[in-house]
Amino acid sequence: MFALLDxxxxxxxxxxxxxxxxxxxxxxxxxxxxxxxxxxxxEAKALGIPMGAPIFEYRxxxxxxxxxxxxxxxxxxxxxSRRVMNTVANFCxxxxxxxxxxxxxxxxxxxxxxxxxxxxxxxxxTILQWTGIPVSIGIAPxxxxxxxxxxxxxxxxxxxxxxxxxxxxxxxLKALRWIKVEDIWGIGRQYSRKLYRMNINTGYDFIQLPDxxxxxHMTIQGLRLKKELTGISCLTLDEVVDKKNISVGRTFxxxxxxxxxxxxxxxxxxxxxAEKLRKQQSLCSSILIYIHxxxxxxxxxxxxxxxxxxxxxQTASSIExxxxxxxxxxxxxxxxxxxxxxxxxxxxxxxxxxxxxxxFEEFKEKEHILMNVIDDINKRYGDFSIHLASHEPSLKWxxxxxxxxxxxTTRWSDILKVK
DNA sequence: TCTGGGGTCCTAGGACCC
DNA sequence: TCTGGGGTCCTAGGACCC
Numbered sequence: 001m002f003a004l005l006d007x008x009x010x011x012x013x014x015x016x017x018x019x020x021x022x023x024x025x026x027x028x029x030x031x032x033x034x035x036x037x038x039x040x041x042x043e044a045k046a047l048g049i050p051m052g053a054p055i056f057e058y059r060x061x062x063x064x065x066x067x068x069x070x071x072x073x074x075x076x077x078x079x080x081s082r083r084v085m086n087t088v089a090n091f092c093x094x095x096x097x098x099x100x101x102x103x104x105x106x107x108x109x110x111x112x113x114x115x116x117x118x119x120x121x122x123x124x125x126t127i128l129q130w131t132g133i134p135v136s137i138g139i140a141p142x143x144x145x146x147x148x149x150x151x152x153x154x155x156x157x158x159x160x161x162x163x164x165x166x167x168x169x170x171x172x173l174k175a176l177r178w179i180k181v182e183d184i185w186g187i188g189r190q191y192s193r194k195l196y197r198m199n200i201n202t203g204y205d206f207i208q209l210p211d212x213x214x215x216x217h218m219t220i221q222g223l224r225l226k227k228e229l230t231g232i233s234c235l236t237l238d239e240v241v242d243k244k245n246i247s248v249g250r251t252f253x254x255x256x257x258x259x260x261x262x263x264x265x266x267x268x269x270x271x272x273x274a275e276k277l278r279k280q281q282s283l284c285s286s287i288l289i290y291i292h293x294x295x296x297x298x299x300x301x302x303x304x305x306x307x308x309x310x311x312x313x314q315t316a317s318s319i320e321x322x323x324x325x326x327x328x329x330x331x332x333x334x335x336x337x338x339x340x341x342x343x344x345x346x347x348x349x350x351x352x353x354x355x356x357x358x359x360f361e362e363f364k365e366k367e368h369i370l371m372n373v374i375d376d377i378n379k380r381y382g383d384f385s386i387h388l389a390s391h392e393p394s395l396k397w398x399x400x401x402x403x404x405x406x407x408x409t410t411r412w413s414d415i416l417k418v419k
Numbered sequence: 420t421c422t423g424g425g426g427t428c429c430t431a432g433g434a435c436c437c
Numbered sequence: 438t439c440t441g442g443g444g445t446c447c448t449a450g451g452a453c454c455c
Contacts, residue, residue: 036423052422052423054421055422189452190451245425246425247425251422308448
């Protein structure tokens, strides 16, 4: 059996750990630049605030209903995520961390001496006690069914107590008749629209479709999904997988109109991306830089360009990557063009043990050591404590975060004081 | 005025090679 | 009329996820 454990309203729950007074109040967390809603408490959902909603459209409602809001505090959430995952790992041998707030557990390889749903209920209590984060757990023969079981656990907390087990065909079919196609893992907006048009409304309807139709219209992935829903497992647990791409990009707080300003940002993105790359002990062989205008402006022609560069030698050096990133940028940026978002994507990654020495360049051992030192310092003293001179991170372009909660768990000065 | 960020997989089509 | 065949690699684009 597989289980999917998922933190309830994760970012909001993290904020609530330190603000228990907010426990039954509507709370939301906002994206970078306080742009849109990325996490909602149940009370906020009940008020009709959708996921991803631009904040300015709901300002009135927020004030009227006294909705509490926070700027995203990702270092806090990352820290809580680690704590939750570590707790799970304490009791379960085979886990796949699927996202910041979700983890799959493989119970095919692990025998428990009590029934699985009891085991998972106890796990839930322990996580709540150790971290303060409430979770829901779905258990089923396949990953896709565990996703559905999880949804049921979350949807009917009174009946399920946040844990639901699908262990018979009867329960499986009942769940499939209940779930709408758009809520199935792997069926998004485009596919569900197509399915509804054919009067395919539930998971049960979906598995009645012929394989050939599914393959033709939804690729091999759709076919795998059908198998998973019939109870045949074809998605396995991926315990640790290196990222295949690493990207860093941001929407800016205002439009930028000079190469100089863009250079600073791109250079900082490149350093940050290179740092992520070194963390997973990889090298990259090519980079892609993209820039675009504000797509929400209706009266302007959208501007979008990208530049792809194959590096002469695989590297994880901030200095090298930053250098080529700026070169790529200067090739595509027309001075004066207003840019609202830009970013870098590192691609064609490979583990650094396979370093490929070019005939013309020697491996820069000194630079390698320098990068390690930079990573250590930044880890200890915070991002960009030390950085390349080309991206002076002055206050003027720190993102807007008007309501940032303290970094309770990752910064000494922000630790709660007990009086 | 104000609209997030970081990923994955699959397919089709073109370039290139023997 | 008739124009080789098969493989790989790369890229763009479209779908999806959290």
